[in-house]
Structure formats: C-alpha cells, structure tokens
Amino acid sequence: MGKKAQQKRAVKHAKQAKQRKAAASRNAAMSTAAAQQPPLDDGFAPSPVPWGDYATVADALTAAEDAGGVLSCFVSDDLNVYELSLRRGEDGWRYEVALYPDQVLRDLVKTSWLDADDQDQAVKQLHLALAAYIPQNLRQPGLETVQRPSTTSMPRIGWAQSLPMAGMQTWEDVVLAEKELPLFELAPLADGPDDMHWGRPEDTLALFREHGLSPRACVGCRAPVTDRHPHWPGVLVSMDNEYGPACGRFYLAGKSPQKVGHILDATQALTAGNLTGKEQTTQCQNCDAHITDQHPDWPGVWTKASGSNSPICAIVGGGGDDATSYDLIDCVYPHHPVGADSPAATAITTAKKTGYFSQPRWPGLTMPWA
Structure with missing residues (x-):
C-alpha cells in the first residue's frame, strides 16, 4: 500500500464511528428535494437522490419508467463509492444501494481481472470472491454481489441490497428505510481488509486464489x-x-x-x-x-x-x-x-x-x- 493509500486509510479509520451512524452522508451535493428536508434526530443525513430534478418519489418513478425501468446515479466521496438506483423488478419498483470496492480492494479486483487468461470467467470468480469477502456476521438475505454497466472495459462489480418502494411517498420515507440496510455495515471494509476489521491483506489474496483468481502483490x-x-x-x-x-x-x-x-x-x-x-x-x-x-x-x-x-x-x-x-x-x-x-x-x-x-x-x- 502506497503512502497515499495509507493516508486515506488513516482518515477513514478516524471517521468510521461517525460513518456507521450516518451511513449515507457521502455526498455534500444533495439534491434540492433532499436538502430541503429537516435533519433526522440521530444525525443520519439523507442520501443524494439520483433523480434530484424530481420533487416527489412518484415523479422519479415515472422518469425511471420512461428510462426503461432503471434510473441510477454514481456517488463517490472520501469514504466510499456507491450507486443509487430505482429499478423495476418482477415484484415492482425497488430502491437499490450498491457499494463498490475502493482503494486497495478495487485495485485487487482490477489487477486480478487483467491477469486472467479468461476474463469472462474471471468476472464470475470475482463475484464469488467478493461474496466470500463479506464477514459471516454481516451476511444477510438480499445482500448480494452485482455487476452493473461500466463506462469502460473494466467490469464494475460490488455488493448491493434493495428495498421495495411500495408505500414510500416522500424522500424522507426512502431515507428512513435506507438507513436500516445492513449493507452499510460492510462499508468500512470496502477499501480492503486490515488487522482491525477483517484480517491481513494476505488473507484476501488467499481468498481470491481460492476462487480461481491469480492475484499478486508487490x-x-x-x-x-x-x-x-x-x-x-x-x-x-x-x-x-x-x-x-x-x-x-x-x-x-x-x-x-x-x-x-x-x-x-x-x-x-x-x-x-x-x-x-x-x-x-x-x-x-x-x-x-x-x-x-x-x-x-x-x-x-x-x-x-x-x-x-x-x-x-x-x-x-x-x-x-x-x-x-x-x-x-x-x-x-x-x-x-x-x-x-x-x-x-x-x-x-x-x-x-x-x-x-x-x-x-x-x-x-x-x-x-x-
């Protein structure tokens, strides 16, 4: 890990306690609709909504329908990388939060994929490795690995969890429901393991190898x-x-x-x-x-x-x-x-x-x- 990554890790550790309490305070540029809502009592800040031009949930769902059933926004900050989406499924509309590997773990995903002789197979192996990366105590029904469209040839793979939109009338309803997603407990580990939270970096290399990948580290x-x-x-x-x-x-x-x-x-x-x-x-x-x-x-x-x-x-x-x-x-x-x-x-x-x-x-x- 280089000095830059070490500095980021130090900053992140200092903020993790606050992060668990305010899991969605990850983008200062919130939409006008979300920003106009009063802060919640426990300090949880509303997520920036990817459909910020829409004042109501109903308006956003209409726009998502017009967009083919998916409306999403990529959100990156000093702590984590997310993608927030409205998705139409077989059981109706769902609000999805995807959390992506960052820093060292993201680099491990990239280099493992580049090193693979069969990169299509490597994508499947990365799904399995990232699923196994989730600690046992954080594994929950509905918390799964997903692949979302990438803007380059590099695959975009992470973890996601969703909740039904039925009954949600306001953005505050969405924020209150999102707050309970167990996915956010995984956020402190998204940039890679360490002795404090998961294990040694060598353990992650071994985990990737167990799933057929060939990761290497300097x-x-x-x-x-x-x-x-x-x-x-x-x-x-x-x-x-x-x-x-x-x-x-x-x-x-x-x-x-x-x-x-x-x-x-x-x-x-x-x-x-x-x-x-x-x-x-x-x-x-x-x-x-x-x-x-x-x-x-x-x-x-x-x-x-x-x-x-x-x-x-x-x-x-x-x-x-x-x-x-x-x-x-x-x-x-x-x-x-x-x-x-x-x-x-x-x-x-x-x-x-x-x-x-x-x-x-x-x-x-x-x-x-x-």
Whole structure:
C-alpha cells in the first residue's frame, strides 16, 4: 500500500464511528428535494437522490419508467463509492444501494481481472470472491454481489441490497428505510481488509486464489500488481494513479530517491542502479524529457535519463465524472518517444481530450511520480 493509500486509510479509520451512524452522508451535493428536508434526530443525513430534478418519489418513478425501468446515479466521496438506483423488478419498483470496492480492494479486483487468461470467467470468480469477502456476521438475505454497466472495459462489480418502494411517498420515507440496510455495515471494509476489521491483506489474496483468481502483490509496497496492463505490457504495475510501475519500498530497507520497479520476491530488492551517461537517449513527445530504455533498473522501459529516472510521464487527472473515473483502466501514463509507437498512444490521446492526462509541475515541489 502506497503512502497515499495509507493516508486515506488513516482518515477513514478516524471517521468510521461517525460513518456507521450516518451511513449515507457521502455526498455534500444533495439534491434540492433532499436538502430541503429537516435533519433526522440521530444525525443520519439523507442520501443524494439520483433523480434530484424530481420533487416527489412518484415523479422519479415515472422518469425511471420512461428510462426503461432503471434510473441510477454514481456517488463517490472520501469514504466510499456507491450507486443509487430505482429499478423495476418482477415484484415492482425497488430502491437499490450498491457499494463498490475502493482503494486497495478495487485495485485487487482490477489487477486480478487483467491477469486472467479468461476474463469472462474471471468476472464470475470475482463475484464469488467478493461474496466470500463479506464477514459471516454481516451476511444477510438480499445482500448480494452485482455487476452493473461500466463506462469502460473494466467490469464494475460490488455488493448491493434493495428495498421495495411500495408505500414510500416522500424522500424522507426512502431515507428512513435506507438507513436500516445492513449493507452499510460492510462499508468500512470496502477499501480492503486490515488487522482491525477483517484480517491481513494476505488473507484476501488467499481468498481470491481460492476462487480461481491469480492475484499478486508487490513485497516492497504490498500493492496489488499485474504485468498485463495494456499500457504497460510485461511491466509489473499497480493501479495507483501516482506510482503505477514505481515501488516505494515502504516495507523493505534500502529506500532510494530513484524510482525502482515492483518485485514479487524480496531477494529481487537490489540496490538501485545508475546510468553511465553513455546510454542512447531520445525525447518524450509528451513531456519533452530526455529518456532512455537502457536503465539497469528498467530494461526495455522508457525512463528519464536523469534525476529520479522515473518511467512515468503523466498521472491520471480529474477529467471526468465519478463513474468514469472509477471504471478507468488507466493508472499512470508511460513516456512516448518521438517517432516511435507506444502501447499507450491511443489511451494518451483520449486522456488528453478528456482531461485525464495530467502533468502538474510546481517549482521546488517533487511529485512522487516525477
């Protein structure tokens, strides 16, 4: 787990007690309809309703009917990632809350899927693994794993629970009913296990393996990794949007200011190498840095020919909505030498158009990826 993930985990632990009491206080931008309602006595904040343009439940259900039977909204905040939906089923309309894996657990889902020889089969295996991930004391009838439409090729799989809309006349009725969903008890574990709540990260890797997946984690930073990322073929890379292929070596001695790669065995943690100055170099067409593919720590990978020898040209910026950002397969972007091809060329072009291709530079500040 990188420093960024560790910082998020610390913040999350500090807020979990409050989260259990106010499970739906996950988006400050609530709809006008929900915001106009008085706060409930126990501090539970109403969920942001995905049909915020509709003043009544009846209006929202009419809109859902017109939309083909489903009306939903993706909600992301500092704590968890949800999708709230109105869905028409065989027994009538239901209100569904889907909770999605986040942070380390989400990265494990992504890398396990990318590593799979049969990715369709991997989706089924992920369903089983995430179902088994639910602690025994939280398993309830109606709490199940679901797959919802993704905005990318990356599958969107999580846990969901629903309740019937029959008899609900106001949004406060929905909020009061939602509050009782056992799904929210699972929320503190959605970003991955820890010793405090579930078990060791190694236990989750073992759980995924028991269900036919092949998860791997770097022994230097404990991040889930894959060498089948379409933008980094053959390179062990995490889905972290700052470090990517670079390992912080947080759990091993010998940390270096130079960027070094992920490792699966501690015996591979060699001292960072250096360039001789005689290597052939060219220029990256996106960041103008002089780069080489002859660095001893990064054979065949384009890295900066000076400084930190970073293989990372740019990071993922905030170019889209929450749903697209969650589904994104991109992590960080590699250097692209002038006049040569790159497996990430198409993704970089798309990222530049949508705003995901980010190269923040501030004088005197060294970014972890730079």
